[in-house]
Amino acid sequence: MRSELPGLLADLRSPDPAVRDDHAYVRLVELAPGLEEAERLRLGDELAGRFGDPEVHVRSFAALVLARLVEAGAHRAEWVEAFARWYPAEPDLRGYDAGLGWLHAAAHGADLLAAFGRHPAVEPAPLLELGARRLLAPTGQVFDAMEDDRIGCALGVVLTRAELTEHESVGWLGLVAEEFGRAEPGPMPPFASNTLRTLRVVYLLADRGVRPRGHRGAALTFRHRAAVREAVAGVLAVAAPYAG
Structure with missing residues (x-):
C-alpha cells in the first residue's frame, strides 16, 4: 500500500x-x-x-x-x-x-x-431488499438532512439495472406493504415517515429518471418504470391515503 x-x-x-x-x-x-x-x-x-x-x-x-x-x-x-x-x-x-x-x-x-x-x-435484487430493510428498521430518528433523497436515489439507481425482472423490481415493496399493514392508529413512527418520504422520491424518479453521481447525459430510466410507479403508489396509499 x-x-x-x-x-x-x-x-x-x-x-x-x-x-x-x-x-x-x-x-x-x-x-x-x-x-x-x-x-x-x-x-x-x-x-x-x-x-x-x-x-x-x-x-x-x-x-x-x-x-x-x-x-x-x-x-x-x-x-x-x-x-x-x-x-x-x-x-x-x-x-x-x-x-x-x-x-x-x-x-x-x-x-x-x-x-x-x-x-x-x-446482483441488483438483493440490494433493493437491503434498502427496504434499512428503511423499515426501528429508529427514533426522523430524517432531517435529505437522507430520504439519497436513499431514494440509490434505490432508483438499482432499479435501472437491465437484468431486473418486473417481479424483482417491485418485490421489495412487499416488505414495506406488509409493515405498513401492521400499523395501528396513532402518531406515525419515525421509520414509517422516513419510508414514506423515500418512496415518494422513488416515485418521482420512476417518472423522470435518475442521474447517478457523476453521470453525464440523459437521465437513466427504470427497467420496469410503469410497474414500479404503480407499485409504489399502491404502497404509499396503505399508510398515506391522502397521496391518492
Missing part, C-alpha cells in the same frame, strides 16, 4: 471533521481512481472491516470512501456481505452532530448502495 494511505486511513477515524472530512476523505477520493487494483482491494478490505467499529463516524465514512472505490471499479463479494450486515442494523441515523460534524450513516450507506447497484458483478 502506497506510503500515504496508512496516515489517511488513520485520519479517516478522527472525531475532528476538519481532519476526517476536509482532509482524509477528500484526499482518499482524489487517490482512488489512480490506485493500482491490488491497492484498491487492500484499501477496500480495510474499509469494509470498519463496519463493526464502535464509533459511528468511523462506520459511516468507511461506507462513503468504499463507495468511491466501487465507483472506480473495485469490488469484492465480501464487501457487499459486510455492508449488508451493517447498513440495516446501523443504530445511529443522526445527520449531524455539533462536535463530530457530519455523521450521515444513512446517506453514506445509500451512496454505497448506489455504487454497488451500478457494478455489474453485484
Whole structure:
C-alpha cells in the first residue's frame, strides 16, 4: 500500500471533521481512481472491516470512501456481505452532530448502495431488499438532512439495472406493504415517515429518471418504470391515503 494511505486511513477515524472530512476523505477520493487494483482491494478490505467499529463516524465514512472505490471499479463479494450486515442494523441515523460534524450513516450507506447497484458483478435484487430493510428498521430518528433523497436515489439507481425482472423490481415493496399493514392508529413512527418520504422520491424518479453521481447525459430510466410507479403508489396509499 502506497506510503500515504496508512496516515489517511488513520485520519479517516478522527472525531475532528476538519481532519476526517476536509482532509482524509477528500484526499482518499482524489487517490482512488489512480490506485493500482491490488491497492484498491487492500484499501477496500480495510474499509469494509470498519463496519463493526464502535464509533459511528468511523462506520459511516468507511461506507462513503468504499463507495468511491466501487465507483472506480473495485469490488469484492465480501464487501457487499459486510455492508449488508451493517447498513440495516446501523443504530445511529443522526445527520449531524455539533462536535463530530457530519455523521450521515444513512446517506453514506445509500451512496454505497448506489455504487454497488451500478457494478455489474453485484446482483441488483438483493440490494433493493437491503434498502427496504434499512428503511423499515426501528429508529427514533426522523430524517432531517435529505437522507430520504439519497436513499431514494440509490434505490432508483438499482432499479435501472437491465437484468431486473418486473417481479424483482417491485418485490421489495412487499416488505414495506406488509409493515405498513401492521400499523395501528396513532402518531406515525419515525421509520414509517422516513419510508414514506423515500418512496415518494422513488416515485418521482420512476417518472423522470435518475442521474447517478457523476453521470453525464440523459437521465437513466427504470427497467420496469410503469410497474414500479404503480407499485409504489399502491404502497404509499396503505399508510398515506391522502397521496391518492
